[in-house]
Amino acid sequence: MNRPVFIAGVGMTPFGVLHDSITELSSKASLQALQDSGLVDARIDRLVVGCQNPDEFTGIGHLSTIMSDQLGLVPSGATRVETGPSSGASGFEVGCSFIASGLAESVLVIGAEKMSEVGRGIASKILAKMMSNENETRYGATPTALAALITRRYMHEHGLTRDELSLVPVKAHRNGAKNPLAHFQREVTIDEVNVSRIVADPLTLYDCSPMSDGAAAALLVSEKYIPKLPSKELIAKVLGVGHATDFHAIQHRDSITSFKATKVSADAAFKMAKCTVKDIDVFELHDAFSILELVNMEDIGLFPKGESINFVRDEITAVHGDTPVNPTGGLKSRGHPTGATGMAQIHDLVRQLRGTAPKGLQVQSARKGLAHNIGGLGNNMVVSILECFS
Amino acid sequence: MNRPVFIAGVGMTPFGVLHDSITELSSKASLQALQDSGLVDARIDRLVVGCQNPDEFTGIGHLSTIMSDQLGLVPSGATRVETGPSSGASGFEVGCSFIASGLAESVLVIGAEKMSEVGRGIASKILAKMMSNENETRYGATPTALAALITRRYMHEHGLTRDELSLVPVKAHRNGAKNPLAHFQREVTIDEVNVSRIVADPLTLYDCSPMSDGAAAALLVSEKYIPKLPSKELIAKVLGVGHATDFHAIQHRDSITSFKATKVSADAAFKMAKCTVKDIDVFELHDAFSILELVNMEDIGLFPKGESINFVRDEITAVHGDTPVNPTGGLKSRGHPTGATGMAQIHDLVRQLRGTAPKGLQVQSARKGLAHNIGGLGNNMVVSILECFS
Numbered sequence: 001m002n003r004p005v006f007i008a009g010v011g012m013t014p015f016g017v018l019h020d021s022i023t024e025l026s027s028k029a030s031l032q033a034l035q036d037s038g039l040v041d042a043r044i045d046r047l048v049v050g051c052q053n054p055d056e057f058t059g060i061g062h063l064s065t066i067m068s069d070q071l072g073l074v075p076s077g078a079t080r081v082e083t084g085p086s087s088g089a090s091g092f093e094v095g096c097s098f099i100a101s102g103l104a105e106s107v108l109v110i111g112a113e114k115m116s117e118v119g120r121g122i123a124s125k126i127l128a129k130m131m132s133n134e135n136e137t138r139y140g141a142t143p144t145a146l147a148a149l150i151t152r153r154y155m156h157e158h159g160l161t162r163d164e165l166s167l168v169p170v171k172a173h174r175n176g177a178k179n180p181l182a183h184f185q186r187e188v189t190i191d192e193v194n195v196s197r198i199v200a201d202p203l204t205l206y207d208c209s210p211m212s213d214g215a216a217a218a219l220l221v222s223e224k225y226i227p228k229l230p231s232k233e234l235i236a237k238v239l240g241v242g243h244a245t246d247f248h249a250i251q252h253r254d255s256i257t258s259f260k261a262t263k264v265s266a267d268a269a270f271k272m273a274k275c276t277v278k279d280i281d282v283f284e285l286h287d288a289f290s291i292l293e294l295v296n297m298e299d300i301g302l303f304p305k306g307e308s309i310n311f312v313r314d315e316i317t318a319v320h321g322d323t324p325v326n327p328t329g330g331l332k333s334r335g336h337p338t339g340a341t342g343m344a345q346i347h348d349l350v351r352q353l354r355g356t357a358p359k360g361l362q363v364q365s366a367r368k369g370l371a372h373n374i375g376g377l378g379n380n381m382v383v384s385i386l387e388c389f390s
Numbered sequence: 391m392n393r394p395v396f397i398a399g400v401g402m403t404p405f406g407v408l409h410d411s412i413t414e415l416s417s418k419a420s421l422q423a424l425q426d427s428g429l430v431d432a433r434i435d436r437l438v439v440g441c442q443n444p445d446e447f448t449g450i451g452h453l454s455t456i457m458s459d460q461l462g463l464v465p466s467g468a469t470r471v472e473t474g475p476s477s478g479a480s481g482f483e484v485g486c487s488f489i490a491s492g493l494a495e496s497v498l499v500i501g502a503e504k505m506s507e508v509g510r511g512i513a514s515k516i517l518a519k520m521m522s523n524e525n526e527t528r529y530g531a532t533p534t535a536l537a538a539l540i541t542r543r544y545m546h547e548h549g550l551t552r553d554e555l556s557l558v559p560v561k562a563h564r565n566g567a568k569n570p571l572a573h574f575q576r577e578v579t580i581d582e583v584n585v586s587r588i589v590a591d592p593l594t595l596y597d598c599s600p601m602s603d604g605a606a607a608a609l610l611v612s613e614k615y616i617p618k619l620p621s622k623e624l625i626a627k628v629l630g631v632g633h634a635t636d637f638h639a640i641q642h643r644d645s646i647t648s649f650k651a652t653k654v655s656a657d658a659a660f661k662m663a664k665c666t667v668k669d670i671d672v673f674e675l676h677d678a679f680s681i682l683e684l685v686n687m688e689d690i691g692l693f694p695k696g697e698s699i700n701f702v703r704d705e706i707t708a709v710h711g712d713t714p715v716n717p718t719g720g721l722k723s724r725g726h727p728t729g730a731t732g733m734a735q736i737h738d739l740v741r742q743l744r745g746t747a748p749k750g751l752q753v754q755s756a757r758k759g760l761a762h763n764i765g766g767l768g769n770n771m772v773v774s775i776l777e778c779f780s
Contacts, residue, residue, distance in 0.1 A: 002393060081472075101491035
């Protein structure tokens with residue numbers, strides 16, 4: 001990027017099935033982010049809202065304009081960005097781009113989704129629109145069914161067992177239980193995961209992230225603002241951003257147990273950040289389904305193909321392990337309001353880098369963090385790398 | 391912007407009620423833009439799709455990923471941008487930002503919408519979601535009803551007559567009749583406009599832009615690509631981009647016969663372009679309703695408040711007048727597939743700057759052009775200024 005981009009403040013609502021409307025959620029997260037920055041009378045040049053489908057989930061269109069109005073940002077330009085469930089991270093990328101290009105000195109980025117209002121059945125139909133109609137949806141496939149297919153194939157290729165797979169949500173819930181903002185704040189056992197309701201064989205209920213409501217936000221600023229920020233220790237720097245697509249239908253890809261777009265976007269982010277996966281202290285990876293956490297860790301380059309479950313079992317990926325992954329519960333336990341997730345990852349990473357993660361979830365001496373957000377079923381990925389400023 | 395941005399190629403489908411799907415329309419415009427650039431084996435770093443609501447208008451979600459796949463751009467990153475009917479121009483802005491920030495050297499920007507599939511009644515309901523539910527929609531107001539309110543107020547304030555207002559669509563159709571890509575390719579008379587069906591008093595059918603299907607695209611490149619482009623005369627340079635919002639509901643604004651967001655976005659674009667309205671040779675202004683062309687010309691700074699109709703009557707805004715506005719028919723006659731319009735404006739301006747506008751529609755010695763795209767009912771505006779490169 002041609003100019004450095006900094007994160008001056010972050011905010012996030014609790015995730016869950018909430019009473020608040022999408023505009024209320026967006027406002028709450030935004031006001032927190034602005035207050036958190038400590039900037040007084042900052043002019044916000046641009047607003048970017050990452051949201052998958054406010055029109056259908058909530059009946060509210062034109063969300064970026066509404067939020068500009070409600071937050072008192074008029075006449076600043078406002079833009080909505082959509083790439084399915086990676087809309088939050090794509091909004092973050094556009095926000096970074098606005099600053100790096102010189103189009104703005106300060107950008108408020110919101111990630112938000114309100115999914116519970118329409119009910120689970122309709123929400124599933126809305127979500128299924130992100131899949132290939134020609135190749136998938138019209139044959140009855142759903143995102144969960146395809147995740148089940150990936151899981152079955154991964155089990156076949158690498159001998160993963162049901163008990164092993166359950167270690168992934170068990171770890172997620174162990175972390176989420178300590179996160180006051182998480183959708184689910186209770187631990188689960190391997191047995192509970194194994195015998196919970198089958199959603200799409202072999203995936204049980206506890207293998208699937210929930211449909212949640214929620215919002216997260218960040219205030220991005222250019223270098224110009226650094227002297228005005230009250231606490232340098234609170235600032236994070238954006239080291240790199242990568243964005244990649246893959247073929248829309250999973251049947252057109254070389255492999256279904258590895259996502260090439262993760263590799264391409266991560267490579268781009270590492271190149272920009274001038275570092276490797278070994279330099280990263282904490283990871284936020286898109287675990288919408290149990291199997292995805294394993295696939296993502298391998299694609300990001302953390303562990304050899306087919307072996308990542310061993311590192312979960314040995315607690316290498318636990319909060320206090322060598323390679324902490326999803327210390328605040330991930331999508332599985334923190335919740336997954338689709339457009340909000342990418343910004344929740346940024347929010348949680350910034351708190352890790354500041355050393356202000358929730359009690360019991362702080363990764364020791366975290367200096368660099370990586371967020372990985374999936375759009376579609378593995379076909380629109382954004383990887384962002386952040387670092388402590390001070 | 392920190393780096394200059396150039397338009398290397400443009401493409402556009404005919405606008406109208408078409409058989410093609412939204413992905414077919416997007417592909418056709420894109421392939422034209424790529425071919426038009428003359429770049430062989432160009433790597434496209436990013437795809438940006440400006441589209442208001444593909445999910446509801448067509449049942450297809452995740453449009454940016456689908457287009458990356460269909461156009462053979464995988465693994466390049468792809469992003470959809472939405473700001474209501476200014477989605478095309480907002481996509482253009484994000485595309486420019488990706489290049490100016492250094493995130494990309496080449497970006498394909500598509501503007502597209504397919505509105506005819508769901509039928510007029512449902513399409514109207516989908517469009518109405520961009521208005522304020524609290525203040526407008528739930529009382530039965532539609533975009534057309536609010537445009538009628540603005541028209542009536544403008545008539546009251548400035549003594550505009552029905553016959554005078556009709557001069558606006560008459561001019562639009564006179565131009566559109568010569569544009570082979572226009573939705574309506576026939577002239578209309580003042581009498582025809584006056585006596586056509588009342589849509590929302592005082593607006594008749596011919597005061598309202600149609601719901602159309604269509605797509606337009608442009609290939610944006612950094613300076614690095616200039617030596618590789620076969621014809622320097624075909625290149626346009628992006629001089630400035632401005633983006634502004636206004637209060638969501640029209641009742642909260644100081645005036646309803648002037649759009650402050652037009653002034654703010656135009657001021658920003660002029661400042662970036664280091665020029666004034668007097669330096670612009672050709673204008674594309676968002677005339678979704680007859681009254682808007684008058685309001686926009688005044689807000690852009692072309693004519694004094696309340697007097698613009700005199701310049702229409704005297705043919706100052708005709709193709710061969712001193713201040714040509716919407717020489718290819720504008721939204722009224724070219725058509726208005728909402729997300730496509732902003733990119734159609736860019737397409738038509740580039741052809742003007744190249745001297746390759748349709749026969750009878752070429753503005754003499756056009757060196758600089760301005761596009762103005764409205765989102766919502768006057769609350770999310772993007773103004774772009776282009777110039778000949780050679």
